[in-house]
Amino acid sequence: MPDEPDDARDAAASGEGEGHADGVTQARVVAADTWRRLRILTGRARARQGVARVRTSFVPIVVSALAAGLAYFVAHDLFDHPFPFFAPVAAWVCLGFAPDRQIRRVLELAIGVALGVGIGDAIVHVIGSGAWQVAVVLVVSALVARFIDAGILLTTQAGVQAVVIVLLPPSGTGGPASRFVDALVGGAIALLVAVLWPRDPRRRLALLGREALGALAETLTMLAEGLVHGRADEARAALARGRAAEPALELWQTSAGDARELARVNSQGRRHLDVIDRSTDQAVLTDRVMRTVRVLARRTAALTGEHDTTGLADVVSRFAVAVRDLSAAVGEGRDPARAREGLRAAAALVDPRELAPDDWEVASLALLVRSALVDALEAAGEDPAAARDALPTL
16 A cells, blocks of 8 residues: 655644644643632632621620620729739630530630649749749649549640740739639639520521531532533532531531530520520531532542433432522521422432433432432431432332
């Protein structure tokens, strides 16, 4: 067979090179676009979470600041201490800025601060201050704190405050125990505020639940779009959105647990124990759903070859709409009957034999959706047995 002319071979080679270059350029553009979308989504999620944190922490911060001012007043004006440094410090450290203060945590911090100040003052009075005195006071305060209680916060604060006492200039007025009394005053006021401050935990839990469930609905919506178009980058974007929601989910769970502990000693909180328990269960179940959805998104992004995922996309889209209804119901404190209806309707469609009769990869995705829907139904108030019965029998 005769050789091709040189100009024909050059043209063919040039065409192959241009095609390869175009493919590489297109891949880079897609990757850059995906990365840009992920950054935007993550940034928006962080901004929303930051606004939510400011909104929910404003009142607690003001209360803690007022408690610190009150502690200073008591130590300065009632106990006649000229420089009651540790009174406001102890009040602020113990209360912090968390809306739902755990009584045990406040008590640990109060004891830790007072213990550190007392031991530090005693040691400085006997052996003075310096490098080796810092080491001695840390050892003694930490060992005493560990003997009193197993709490990490107590031991940490005892050591920190003892070091502060060693390094501060000696108190010239108020007597050798004045700083210890100041720490007791601040801790006592913080504990009283934590126990007696009247507040209804339902509103905060509702706001946190609406935010977390809204993030889940967004993740499901993005995943449904990825399934409709069969695009791995959209599935990866859904995975990124789900990961960005992790702080909101953790905050909801932590706040529900803190609210329940506070309700044991606060008369107003005890009246809402049923709502707090329901929110606790919803937070745990929503976190479980999100974890399953993230696995679903990761496996969707890893699909290779041709797959028909339009039926599954319809189910996930219905799932997202129902979760959005659940988010609104939780935020408004009403019964999520509409959400349960939507979730049951979506669950009735998740039959792997119908959605993917000859495709085991898509069928495995359908099984994950079934698991997530059961947890979501329970979060919406459905009985566990009834939630499982809403699925087609395998």
